[in-house]
Amino acid sequence: MKKFAILTLIFFSISLSQVKIHDAELYKGMSPAVPNDIFPGSAVMIAGDLWDSFLPIGQGVYYSETANNPAQLWDLVRVGNFDRQWSTPTAQWPGGYPISYFWAQDIIAVEYSPNINPQKIRSSSENYAFMIYTNKLDALFGRGPYFIGPVWLKPDFTVDADGSYRYALYYESGFPTNLGVWVTVRILQFTQNWNNFNDFIIVGLTFKNVGILDVNADGTPERTNNRINALVVGWFSEVMHSAEVGVTGRRTANRFGSGRNSGYIADADETGAPWATLVSYAGVNPANYTAYPDPNSVPQGKRDMGLNAYPLGWYTDVWFGRTVLAVKNDSVGLPGALDKKTIFDSHPVGVGPERGWYLSAGTGRGGLDNRNDARLIHTILMGTWYKDGGKSNSTTLLDLNPNPNYFQSGTVGDPLSFVPKPAGQRGKPDGDKKSTNVFENVWEDGWTKGYSAQHNFDGDAFIGCGPFSLEVGEAITVVFAEYAGFRLPGLLRSLQAARWAYENYFQVPAGPASPDIKVEITDDNKVLIRWKKSSDENDPNFGGYKIYRASAFPKFKSTDVGFRVLQRYTEQMEEGDIKDTYKDPINPKFDAFGALKDMQAGYWGPYKVRKIIPKNQLSQYANSSGGYDYAFKDDALDVLLGFSYWYYVSAYKNLPSPLTINGRSTNVLESGRVNVNGASGLWEGTYPWATQNSFYPTSAEGQKKIGATVVVKSRTSTPAELSSGVKKVGVRPNPYKKAALHDIGTQHKLLFYNLPQKCTITILDVSGQIIDKIDFTAPNPNDGTYTWDMFSKDGIEVANGLYIYVVEYEGGKQVGYFAILR
Numbered sequence: 001m002k003k004f005a006i007l008t009l010i011f012f013s014i015s016l017s018q019v020k021i022h023d024a025e026l027y028k029g030m031s032p033a034v035p036n037d038i039f040p041g042s043a044v045m046i047a048g049d050l051w052d053s054f055l056p057i058g059q060g061v062y063y064s065e066t067a068n069n070p071a072q073l074w075d076l077v078r079v080g081n082f083d084r085q086w087s088t089p090t091a092q093w094p095g096g097y098p099i100s101y102f103w104a105q106d107i108i109a110v111e112y113s114p115n116i117n118p119q120k121i122r123s124s125s126e127n128y129a130f131m132i133y134t135n136k137l138d139a140l141f142g143r144g145p146y147f148i149g150p151v152w153l154k155p156d157f158t159v160d161a162d163g164s165y166r167y168a169l170y171y172e173s174g175f176p177t178n179l180g181v182w183v184t185v186r187i188l189q190f191t192q193n194w195n196n197f198n199d200f201i202i203v204g205l206t207f208k209n210v211g212i213l214d215v216n217a218d219g220t221p222e223r224t225n226n227r228i229n230a231l232v233v234g235w236f237s238e239v240m241h242s243a244e245v246g247v248t249g250r251r252t253a254n255r256f257g258s259g260r261n262s263g264y265i266a267d268a269d270e271t272g273a274p275w276a277t278l279v280s281y282a283g284v285n286p287a288n289y290t291a292y293p294d295p296n297s298v299p300q301g302k303r304d305m306g307l308n309a310y311p312l313g314w315y316t317d318v319w320f321g322r323t324v325l326a327v328k329n330d331s332v333g334l335p336g337a338l339d340k341k342t343i344f345d346s347h348p349v350g351v352g353p354e355r356g357w358y359l360s361a362g363t364g365r366g367g368l369d370n371r372n373d374a375r376l377i378h379t380i381l382m383g384t385w386y387k388d389g390g391k392s393n394s395t396t397l398l399d400l401n402p403n404p405n406y407f408q409s410g411t412v413g414d415p416l417s418f419v420p421k422p423a424g425q426r427g428k429p430d431g432d433k434k435s436t437n438v439f440e441n442v443w444e445d446g447w448t449k450g451y452s453a454q455h456n457f458d459g460d461a462f463i464g465c466g467p468f469s470l471e472v473g474e475a476i477t478v479v480f481a482e483y484a485g486f487r488l489p490g491l492l493r494s495l496q497a498a499r500w501a502y503e504n505y506f507q508v509p510a511g512p513a514s515p516d517i518k519v520e521i522t523d524d525n526k527v528l529i530r531w532k533k534s535s536d537e538n539d540p541n542f543g544g545y546k547i548y549r550a551s552a553f554p555k556f557k558s559t560d561v562g563f564r565v566l567q568r569y570t571e572q573m574e575e576g577d578i579k580d581t582y583k584d585p586i587n588p589k590f591d592a593f594g595a596l597k598d599m600q601a602g603y604w605g606p607y608k609v610r611k612i613i614p615k616n617q618l619s620q621y622a623n624s625s626g627g628y629d630y631a632f633k634d635d636a637l638d639v640l641l642g643f644s645y646w647y648y649v650s651a652y653k654n655l656p657s658p659l660t661i662n663g664r665s666t667n668v669l670e671s672g673r674v675n676v677n678g679a680s681g682l683w684e685g686t687y688p689w690a691t692q693n694s695f696y697p698t699s700a701e702g703q704k705k706i707g708a709t710v711v712v713k714s715r716t717s718t719p720a721e722l723s724s725g726v727k728k729v730g731v732r733p734n735p736y737k738k739a740a741l742h743d744i745g746t747q748h749k750l751l752f753y754n755l756p757q758k759c760t761i762t763i764l765d766v767s768g769q770i771i772d773k774i775d776f777t778a779p780n781p782n783d784g785t786y787t788w789d790m791f792s793k794d795g796i797e798v799a800n801g802l803y804i805y806v807v808e809y810e811g812g813k814q815v816g817y818f819a820i821l822r
Contacts, residue, residue, distance in 0.1 A: 038083070038087065038695075039053075039055060039059075039060055039082055039083075039088065040059070040060075041055075041056075041058075041059030041060060041145075041147045041173065042054060042055045042056075042059055042060065042082070042088065043055075043056075043147075043149070043150055043171035043173070043187050044088050044089065044150070044683035045150060045169055045171070045187060045189045045201055046089065046095055046169075046681065046682070046683055047150075047166070047168065047169035047189045047190070047191050047198070047672070047674060047681055048095060048189050048190060048191060048193075048197075048198030048199060048200070048201070048672070049093060049094045049095045049193070049198045049199050049484075049566065049673070050091075050092075050093050050094075050095065050189075050198075050199055050200060050201055050482065050483065050484050051089035051091075051092040051093070051095045051096070052079060052080055052089055052090065052091050052092070052201060052482065053079070053080055053082070053088035053089050053090065053683075054077055054078070054079055054171070054185070054187055054203070055077065055078040055079075055082050056076070056077050056145075056147075056173040056175060056183075056185045057073065057075055057076055057077070057078075057132060057133045057175065058133045058144075058145030058147075058173060058174070058175025058176075058183075059145060059147055059173055059175075060082070061073065061075070061078070062075065062078040062081070062082045062083070062104070063082065063083050063084045067134075068134040068135050068136070068217075069134075070121050070122075070132060070134060070178065070215075070216055070217045070218075071121055071122060073122075073130065073132040073133075073134070074108060074122060074130045074132065074371050074374075074377075075106045075107070075108060076106075076107050076108055076109050076131055076132075076177075076183065076205070076233075077106070077107040077185060077203075077205075078104065078105075078106055079091075079104065079105035079106060079107065079235075079482075080100065080102060080104050080105055081100070081102075081103060081104035084251075085250040085251055086100050086243050086245050086250065086251045087249055087250055087686070088683070089687075090102055090103075090104060090105075090243075091105065091237075091320055091482075091484070093199070093318050093320070093484035093485075094563070094566050094604040094605060095603075095604060095673070096602060096603030096604040096605075096676070096687075096688065097602065097603075097604040098244055098245045098246065098602070098687065098689065099242045099243070099244055099245075099255065099308065099309045099316075100240070100242060100243045100244075100245065100251075101239075101240060101241055101242050101280065101308060101318065101320060102237050102238055102239060102240050102280070102320075103238035103239075103240040103243075103457070104238055105235065105236060105237045105238070105322075106235075106236045106460075107203070107205070107233070107234070107235050107236075107480070108130070108131075108233070108234055108236060108377060108381075109130070109131040109205075109207070109231060109232065109233045109234075110128060110129065110130055110131065110231070110232055110374050110377050110378040110381065111128070111129050111131065111179050111228060111229070111230065111231050111232075111378075112127055112128055112229060112230040112231075112232075112378055112415060112416070112467065113127065113129075113228075113229040113230065114127055114416075115127065116128070116129050116213075116215060117129040117215050117374070119215075119216060121215065121216060122371075122372055122373070122374055123373055123374035123375050124373045124375050124376075125374075125375040127375070128374035128375045128377075128378050129178070129179065129215050129374055130374050130377075131177045131178065131179045131181065131183070131231075132177060132178050132217060133145070133175045133176060133177055133178070133183075133217075134178070134217040136214075136217055136218055136219035137176040137177065137178060137214060137217055137219070138176065139219060140176065140212050140214060140219065140221060141176035141182065141210065141212065143176070144175070144176070145173065145174065145175035145176075146173065146174050146175075147171070147172065147173040147174075148170075148171065148172040148173070149169075149170055149171040149172065150169045150170060150171040150187075150682065150683075151169070151170055151171075152165065152166050152167070152168070152169060152170075152681075152682075153165075153167055153168045153169070153170050154167050155167045155510040157506075163516075163680060163681065163682075164513055164516075164535055165513040165514065165535065166191055166513070166514040166671070166672070166674045166675075166681055167190070167191060167192075167510055167513075168188060168189060168190045168191065168506075168508070169188070169189045169191075169681075169682075170186070170187070170188055171185075171186070171187040171188075172184065172185065172186050172187075173185045176210075176212075178213075178214050178215050178216070178217040179213060179215070179226070179228065179231075180209060180210050180211050180212040180213045180214070180221075180223075180226045180228075181207045181208060181209050181210065181228065181470070182207075182208045182210055183205060183206065183207055183208075184205070184206040184208070184331075185203070185204070185205055186203075186204040186205075186206070186333075187201060187202065187203050187204075188201070188202040188204075188506065189201045189202070190501070190508045190672075191514070191671065191672030191673075191674050191681070192508050192509060192510065192511060192669070192672060193570050193670070193672050193673060194509065194511075194570065194571070194666055194669060194670075195493070195497055195509075195661055195662065195664050195666070196483075196485065196490075196493045196494040196496070196497040196567060197497050197501065197508050197509070198672055198673075199483055199484055199485055199490075199493075199494035199497065199567070200481050200482065200483035200484075200494050200495075200497060200498035200501070201481070201482045201483075202325075202479065202480070202481055202498065202501070202502065202506075203479075203480040203481070203482065204333045204477055204478070204479045204480070205233065205477065205478045205480070206331050206332070206333065206475055206476070206477040207228075207231065207233075207470060207475065207476050207477075207478070208331060208473075208474070208475035209226075209227075209228050209470040209471065209472055209473065209474055209475070210472070210473075211223070211224055211225045211226050211227075211472035211473075212224055212226070213226035225472050226472070227469065227470070227471060227472065228468070228469055228470035229343070229416060229467075229469055230343055230378075230382075230415050230416060230466070230467035230468070230469065231466055231467060231468050231469070231470065232378055232381035232382050232464055232465065232466035232467050232468075233381070233464065233465055233466055233478050234360075234377075234380075234381040234462050234463060234464030234465070235278075235322045235462065235463055235464075235480055235482075236364070236369065236460040236461070236462045237262070237278070237280060237320070237322065237460055237461045237462070238455075238457070238460045239260045239261070239262050239280050239455040239460075239461060240260065240457075241255070241256065241257075241258045241259075241260050241282050241308050241309070241310070242254075242255045242256075242258075242308055242309045243255070244309065245687060245690070246690075246745075247689060247690055247691050247692045247693075247747070248690060248692045248693055249686040249687050249690030249692070249693030249695070249696070250693075255308075255309035255310055255311050255312060256310060256311075257285055257307070257310025257311060258282035258283065258284075258285055258304070258305075258306075258307050258308060258309075258310045259282060259283025259284050259285055259286055259305070259441045259454060260282075260283075260454065260455040260456060261280065261281050261282070261283040261440065261441050261442075261452055261453065261454055261455065262278065262279065262280045262281075262363060262452070262453060262455060262461035263278075263279050263281075263439070263442070263447075263450055263451050263452030263453060263461075264276075264277070264278050264279070264356075264361040264362075264433070264434040264450040264451055264452075264463070265277050265279060265447055265449070265450050265492075266356060266434060266449035266450040267446060267447060267448055267449045267450070268353070269492070269496070270663070271352075272352065272353055273351075273352050273353060273355040274350075274353070274355050274356045274449070275356075275492060275495065276323055276349070276350070276355045276356025276359065277321045277322070277323045277491075277492075277495055278321060278322045278323060278361050278461055278462070278463040279319055279320065279321050279488075279491065280319070280320045280321075280461060281305075281317075281318075281319045281320070281488070282305060282306055282307060282308040282310075282316075282317065282318070283305050283440075283441030283442070283443065283454070284298055284302070284303055284304055284305045284441055284443065285302075285304055285307075285310065286441070286454065288302035288303075288304065292440075293439075293440040293441055293454070295441075295442075295443070300591065301591055301592055301593075301594060302591075302592055303443070303589055303590055303591045303592055304590070304592035304595050305317070305441075305443045305587060305589070305590060306487070306586070306587055306590060307592075307595070312597065313595055313596050313597030314558040314562065314596070314597065314599045315558040315559050315562060315563075315586060315590065315596060316486075316558065316562065316563045317486055317487045317563065317586070317587060317590075318484060318485075318486065318563065319484065319485055319486075319487060319488055319490065319491035320482070320483070320484045320491070321481075321482070321483050321484070321491050321494070321495055322463055322480065322481070322482050322483075323356075323359075323463060323480070323481055323495065324348070324349055324359055324463065324465045324478065324479070324480055325349075325479040325480065325481050325498065325499060325502050326339070326348070326349065326477075326478075326479045326502065327339065327340045327348035327349065327465055327466075327468065327476060327477070327478050327479070328340060328476065328477045328479070329474075329475075329476055330475060330476070330477060331475035331477065332477060333477035333478075333479050334505075335502060335503050335504075335505060337477075340468055340476045341468075342358060342466060342467060342468060343415070343416070343467050343468065343469050344385065344406065344407075344418060344420050344467075345420055345423075346358045346406075346420075346426075348465055348466075348468070349465065354428070356434070357384075357428050357429065358384065358429070358465070359384065359434075359463060359464065359465055360380065360381055360382055360383040360384040360385075360389065360390070360431075360432040360434075360462075360463070360464045360465075361432055361433065361434040361450075361461075361462065361463045361464070362380060362383060362390045362391065362393070362432050362433030362434065362451070362461075362462065363393060363433060363453045363455065363459045363460065363461050363462070364380070364458075364459030364460045364461075364462065365393045365453065365455075365458050365459035366392075366393040366394040366395060366459065367394075367395045367459075368380050368390050368393065368394075368395060368459060369459050369460050369462065376395065379398065379400065380432070380462065380464070381462070381464030381465075381466065382415065382464065382466055382467050383431050383432035383433075383464075384403070384429045384430065384431050384432040384434070384435070385402070385403055385406070385407075385415065385418070385429050385431060385467075386398070386399060386400050386401065386402070386403055386431040387399040387400070387401040387402070387403055387404065387431055388400075388431055389431040389432055390431070390432050390433060391430070391431060391432050391433045391435060391436050393433065393453075393459075399431075400412050400413040402418040402419075403429040403430065403431045405426070405427035405428055405429055405430060406420060406421060406426045406427060406428075406429045407419060407420055407421065408420070408421045415467055433451050433453070434450050434451055435451075436451050437449060437450065437451065438451050438452075438453075439451065439452045440452050440453055440454050441454060443587060443589045443590075444487065444488040444587065446488075447488065465478060479502060481495070481498040481499075481502070483495050483497075483498050485567060486563045486564065486566060486567055486584050487584065487586075487587060489584070490567050490584060493567065493662070496662045497662065500661060500662055509659060509661070509669055510669065511650070511651065511652060511653060511669040511670040511671045511672070512534045512535075512536035512537070512539065512542060512651035512652065512653050512669075512670070512671055513534045513535040513536050513651065513671065514534070514650070514651065514671035514672060514674050514675055514681075515531040515532050515533065515534050515545070515649050515651055515671070515675065516531065516532045516628075516675065516678070517529060517530060517531040517532075517628075517647070517648070517649045517675045517677075517678050518530045518531070518626065518628060518678050518704060519645075519647050519677050519678055519710045520782070521710075521712055521713055521715075521782055522633065523715060524635075525639075525640075525641045525712050525713075525714060526633055526634060526635040526639050526712070527633070527634040527639055527645060527647070527710065527712065528631055528632070528633050528634075529547060529631065529632050529633075529634065529647050529649065530623065530625070530626060530628035530630065530631045531545070531628060531629065531630050531631075531649045532627075532628050532629050532630075533629045533630075534651035534671070536651065536653070537615075537651075539653060541653040541654055541655065541656065542615055542651070542653050543614065543615060543652045543653050543654040543668065544612065544613050544614040544615045544617070544618065544651075544652060545612075545613045545618075545630070545649055545650065545651055545652070546570075546609060546611070546612050546613075546649070546650045546652055546670060547609075547610045547611040547612075547613070547632055547634075547647065547648075547649050548607040548608065548609060548610060548647065548648050548649075548650070548673070549607060549608060549610040549634065549645060549646070549647050550601040550602070550603075550604075550605050550606060550607045550608070550645070550646040551601055551638065551643065551644070551645050551646075552600055552601055552602070552643060552644040552645070552742070552744050553600075553638075553640075553643055553644075553741045553742065554741075555598035555599060555600050556598065556599055556601075557596065557598065557599065558596060558598075558599040559586050559590075559593070559596065561577075561578070561583075561599075561606050562599050562606065563606075564583040564584050564585070564586065565578045565582060565583050565584075565605070565606050566604075566605060566606065567584060568582040568583070568584065569582050569605075569606065569607060569608075569609075570650070570670060571666065571668075572609055573609075573612065573668065574609065574612075575609050575610065575611060575612055576608060576609060577608045578606065578607075578608055578609075600744065600745065601646075602646070602689070602744070603646055603676060603688050603689060603707065603709070605646075607646075607648070607673075610634060610636075610647070611632055611634075613630075613632070618630065634647075639712060640712060640742075641712050641713070641714060641732070641751075641753060642711065642712060642713075642732060642740075642742040642751040642753070642785070643711070643712055643741070643742045644709050644710065644711050644742065644744055645709075645710045645711075645712070646676050646677055646707075646709065646710065647676070647677060647710065648673050648674075648675050648676045648677070649675060650670040650671045650672070650673070651670060651671045652668050652669065652670035652671075653668070653669055653670070654667060654668055655667050655668065655669065675707075676688070676707040677704070677707045677708060677709070677710050678704035678705070678707065679704070679705065679706060679707025680705040680706075680707075682705075684697065684702070684705050684706040685697075685706075686706075688706050688707040688708055688709065689709060691708075698779075700780060709744075711742075711785075713753070713782065713783045713784065713785040714753040714754050714755075714784045714785055715781060715782050715783075715784050716755065716756055716757045716778045716781050716782075716783070716784035717729070717754045717755065717756050717784055718756065719756055719809055719810055719811040719812060722754075722756060722809065722812060722814060723811060723812045727754045728754060728814065729752065729753070729754050729755060729805075729807045729814045729816065730752070730753050730754055730816070731750060731751065731752055731753075731805065731816060731818045732750075732751050732753065733750075733751075734818045734819065735818065735819035735820065735821050736748075736750055736790070736818070736819070736820045736821065736822075737821045737822075738821070738822055747789075748789065748790060749787040749788065749789060749790075750787065750788045750790055750818065750820075751785060751786075751787055751788075752785060752786040752787075752788065752805070752807075753784065753785045754784055755776055755778065755784040755785065755786060755807065756778075756784070756807075756809040756810075757777070757778045757781070757784075758776070758777050758778070758809065758810070759776050759807050759808060759809040760773065760774070760775055760776070760807070760808045760809075761773070761774040761776055761786065761788075761805060761806070761807050762774075762805065762806045762808070763788070763803055763804070763805050764803065764804045764805075764806070765801060765802075765803060765804075766801070766802050766803075766804065770793070771792045771793070771798060771803065772788070772791075772792050772793045773793060774786065774788070790820065798820060799820070800820050800821055800822055801819070801820060802817060802818075802819050803817065803818055803819070803820065804816075804817055805817070805818065
């Protein structure tokens, strides 16, 4: 098998502007992928079904930090919620589902070295220091921060500049730090939706010690040959459940109520190695416990686990996970490279039945994750090596003696003095919470080792690795994975996929190239889907195309369809609704059916297979109009005026023999869900549904690139058509009763259709008082509709009653009536 690195060197053969090679690393300054991006240089990864965003400190800081002020910096990489408004995705699964499950996440690195921080900047001890960036470090290193992408890649890991394939999405950023370490962040995500390969994101951080120590980051180094003695690196997650992002592209509602839970799973997988993963999930609402955390005290009908966005009443049961896949003694992170041992002569993670032994995991409850104190953060990120490095969840109960299972001696609180036992006599270090086997609010079978804990904004879940030393000139790479899935089994499948991808040099199976598509409304108010040929159409194994559709109506029961279908629906090779064969079961312990409300589809799905077009039938759909190659008209009876739809087209190939990975097999591979309603699959400044965001595109091309919701709209009417009676302006629904079937979420709209290109709509009550006046200009000839939010010109929601509308246009007017009955 041809081996690839984590993409550091692939760019060397590619012609990109302003590329320079510096010290055998890629150095590139680049404009942001989105000109109006409020966080230029960040990585918004939306290629798969897990959407998240990453802000390395070299590219900016989040709202609680102050750039270039060492006393107000601690994050190495901020993950999501940069501005306290969730204006970029924050752990959203499935992709395009407008719920963020964490307040935010952070990747932090801390060093321990005697007297490294004499000013005690953000530390209670002079022996600890956060790894940070300020712009005064640029001159010391002879270069400043850079970033690349996100950019599309092809299966051979060359750049897919025009997005004609869309196999994987890659991002890279590099920057100097105050500890004399150059940090390179590399992020990789795949689009392949079979076997959970689109449900994880790989985050690699390379630390290369240049030796220029400037802890206070003032531009004057304290040392130029500094050795890193005990570096720890960790991923923190503030469990929230959850924030909803609305049409403004910002947080519009908090959806609290579910049990905010995290934990660590140390049970063995089918190979006998522990899963070794940090998890976060929605447990039973603690208010439903009579005697918390005793699960037997939950009354019948109150076992409501899995309601991640509790007030919505939707059973979603999304689980998130984070782990350390590897720590390698190289500048790339190759699976075949030597493992970087900890300073205690252990594997960085653990192998086989010891996997996870040498990681530290727990919660920051009890004040343990205080970002004002580098000493505490360092302590818990290597907590397993202490006698009690956080397992008691109390700063007062910390016992920083060396863990007796592994060490034979050492000075309390000084990890550099810890002396391991002879090889063969070392046991499992157990100073962190993952070794306690104490559980709260667990409702999935098979989880008996590790821990789980309840959160209430009282400390983050975390997983850490180290401590590691770094000689001057030495580099190590820490490889994290973030993943998600439906219920615990779905999450573990995603973790398996991430591990397989890494261990197999990221040779994730590729379907055909993803086609470019365009979705249009026809004269008879139906939908026409156009697409270009996949560049793999000449492959002898090419099978054809599949057209998927999600629709906002009708609503459905979340326990019948919903998230149950998300991880397997593309396996179905039959047209129609997704069959039970491809649905994952709901948790059999869930019994709060009375708390459920009907669910509504969106950009995320759930999708059904609207049409399968085999290769031998493509000639029937050939249509070169508009620069595309094929077209399919969705004229189904449930395609209705005013209703919202999401389409995507995948190309598939039939494999000559079954492909089996992680015990699951397939005969078909297809391209991913990256072209919804024509989307580019890249972040376009805001969310596809954020129509009231200032970055939301107004042009037809911009709305195509962002994957805007397709609403079936009437074409504009000519004055002659209206005057002659061939067409008539109409309102639907009429009467409006509580809600319209075309409404999405909490939006309530009345639809005017068959409007002329330019007109004035005046709405009056029966007494003749003007309620609202709208000057309408059609954005294009295909859109003769206007949606009224039923608020008056004074911003007051209109009352029930009968209303008159007058539509005035050049050469005439039309008058009609509608009623509102809320």
